[in-house]
Amino acid sequence: xxxxxxxxxxxxxxxxxxxxxxxVYLDGELADYERELGLTAESVYTRExxxxxxxxxxxxxxxxxxxxxxLGGAGLSFTELAALKEEVGASPRVLSTSVxxxxxxxxxxxxxxxxxxxxxxxxxxxxxxxxxxACCFSLTENDAGSDVRGMLTTATPxxxxxxxxxxxxxxxxxxxADFSILIAKMADDGDDGPRYSAFLVDLxxxxxxxxxxxxxxxxxxxxxxxxxxDCYVGPEQLLGEVGQGLKIGLGRVTVNRLxxxxxxxxxxxxxxxLSLDYARTRQVHGAPLGMLQSIQHRLADMAxxxxxxxxxxxxxxxxxxxGERPRTxxxxxxxxxxxxAFAIADATVQIHGKSGVVRGSEVESLFQRLRMFRILTGxxxxxxxxxxxxxxxx
Numbered sequence: 001x002x003x004x005x006x007x008x009x010x011x012x013x014x015x016x017x018x019x020x021x022x023x024v025y026l027d028g029e030l031a032d033y034e035r036e037l038g039l040t041a042e043s044v045y046t047r048e049x050x051x052x053x054x055x056x057x058x059x060x061x062x063x064x065x066x067x068x069x070x071l072g073g074a075g076l077s078f079t080e081l082a083a084l085k086e087e088v089g090a091s092p093r094v095l096s097t098s099v100x101x102x103x104x105x106x107x108x109x110x111x112x113x114x115x116x117x118x119x120x121x122x123x124x125x126x127x128x129x130x131x132x133x134a135c136c137f138s139l140t141e142n143d144a145g146s147d148v149r150g151m152l153t154t155a156t157p158x159x160x161x162x163x164x165x166x167x168x169x170x171x172x173x174x175x176x177a178d179f180s181i182l183i184a185k186m187a188d189d190g191d192d193g194p195r196y197s198a199f200l201v202d203l204x205x206x207x208x209x210x211x212x213x214x215x216x217x218x219x220x221x222x223x224x225x226x227x228x229x230d231c232y233v234g235p236e237q238l239l240g241e242v243g244q245g246l247k248i249g250l251g252r253v254t255v256n257r258l259x260x261x262x263x264x265x266x267x268x269x270x271x272x273x274l275s276l277d278y279a280r281t282r283q284v285h286g287a288p289l290g291m292l293q294s295i296q297h298r299l300a301d302m303a304x305x306x307x308x309x310x311x312x313x314x315x316x317x318x319x320x321x322x323g324e325r326p327r328t329x330x331x332x333x334x335x336x337x338x339x340x341a342f343a344i345a346d347a348t349v350q351i352h353g354k355s356g357v358v359r360g361s362e363v364e365s366l367f368q369r370l371r372m373f374r375i376l377t378g379x380x381x382x383x384x385x386x387x388x389x390x391x392x393x394x
Contacts, residue, residue, distance in 0.1 A: 001314060003307045005269055005276075007083065015080050018065070019087055025060055026091045026099070039094045041365045042219035047134070047176045053098045054105065054131035062099050064106030064129045071113070072129050073106070078255070078320045082262040082313070089266020090273075092362050103222065104134035104173030111252045112181065115198070115240035124179060124200050136177040138168035138201075138226045139249050146382055148183075148246065153228065155197060156187040160235045164201065164208075164228040174210055174224020179203055182226065183245040196245035200237045207231030218368045255320065257330040257377065261313045261337040264373045268309070268341035271348040271366045272302050278352055295351060302347050305340040313337060328390040335383035338374045345370040 009015040030053065039045065057063035066081040067073025076084075081100075088096045101107040106129045116125055127133035144151040153166020164184055171180060179202050186195040203210050208231045213223030240248050279290030279299060289295055316329040345367045349356040356363045374380050 001307075001311045003303065005273055007086075009083060012080070014074075015083055018061075018080075019083060021060065022062060022084060022087050022099070025057075025062070026087070026093050026096060029056070030093050030095060030099070034094055040360065041094055042221075042360075043094065044221045050095065050098050050103065050134075050176055051131070053095050054101075054134075057099045057101075058131050063101050063131055064110075065100065067106055067110055067129060071106075071110075071126075078259065079314060079317045082259060082317050085259065086262040086266040086269070089263035090270040091266070092270070092365075101129075104128075104136055104177050105131070108135055108137060108173070108181070111255075112198075112239060112248060115244070115248055117236070119236055120200060120239065133178045134173060134176050136171040136174040136180050136224065136226075137249075138171045138174075138180045138182040140170045141167060142169055146379070148250070149194065149196075151183070151185055151196075153182075153184045154187045155184040155199070155233075158232060161237075162199070162233055164199065164231040164233060166228050168226040168228075169213060169223075171213065171224045171226050172222055174203075174213065174226060175222065177203060177210075177224075180226055181239065181248075182228075183249045186242065195243040196249075197242050198239040198245040198248040199233045200239055201226075201228075201231065201233055202237075205231055205233070216372060218365070218372060254325060254327050254330045257334045258313065258316055258320065258326075260373075260377045261309075261333050264337050264341040264370060265306070265310050265313060267366050267370050267373075268306050268337075268344040271341075271345045271363070271370070272299075272306055274363060274366075275299060275302065275348045275351045278355075289351070298347055298351065302344045305344060309333075309337045309340045328387060331383045331386035331390075334378060335380050335387070338380055338383075342370045342374055 009019055037049065054063055061074070064071070064073045065084070066076045068075045084100060088100060097103045098105065109125050109128045113121065113125060124133070128135055139148060141151050141153065153164065153168060155162040155164055166184065168182065179200055182199050182201045183196055184199065186197055189195065201208060207229045209227040211225040211227055213225045215221060216223065276299065279295055280288055282289040284292070313333045316326045316333050319326040319329065348363055349367055352363050355361065358364065
């Protein structure tokens, strides 16, 4: 893999075309749409704001493009999907995460088709792939993050169904969703101890309340709390089998861990681009800022870190495409990408000086997003634990 801040993917005509068209949409039509609405990273927007993006992205072939052909997608490889996610991450568009279907769309449901019944596919999943419905994923609780087995949300048997009671937090896309893929602890233990199950919970069900979640440091209003108070779900809403909840919720953890990395790489790429532009144009003592050796060395370090992080990520993704299971490498990628992407963002602030600490600037937004990545989807410490377990195996 060669170093570039403008990958063209000439070796893959399909991907070359997709990336080129995606850039045109992000920088053109979507940029115009956001400008008309006056959207910023901290704007509060509604489902009605997102639906036109879902429909247009589907028309253009981006929404759900990673799904198999029989579900309306193009059956992309992991590497191809990662390249598109990198472009989304490198885009300053506020609504960019809705283009491929990250924001409650096809990318949230693609992995659960294998567990769903025909009824669930028709009622819940296929409408999501068509941009007609949206979902959120509800696993995390205030005292159950990395330790998911510490969850307190319970499912108590009631006839053929269950009554759900609990409080889920950080359900991304919750403010815009129709239903939640929700994991709960069964009130009755199995022979081997506590069991956890997954349910498709309609968010307008009596006993289910969607509350505005805490606003993350990025300023985005995309999180919701799902509060359940004796909320009934029928047997047709059980996803998979009783006791499969953690398998469903965490089953694709290696794939998901790797596919989060390209988004952060895109943000790091954008930060490096902004730094290079600023170094070329900012005048200091009658010369461009980039003429200072201290700035040149910092830029060299940033570019080298980006190249290393990107290379290892796409190497692991290629292994996935070959049918391998790069579990330890996924831990390593998440750790390295998270730490180096934030280091690049931090250096970008430093290079920009006063203009880098201005509220509402793109530099500030990148800094906040990439700082969060060191925590979200598993903190750096969790990744180190996974790596160490492998290293210490007998």
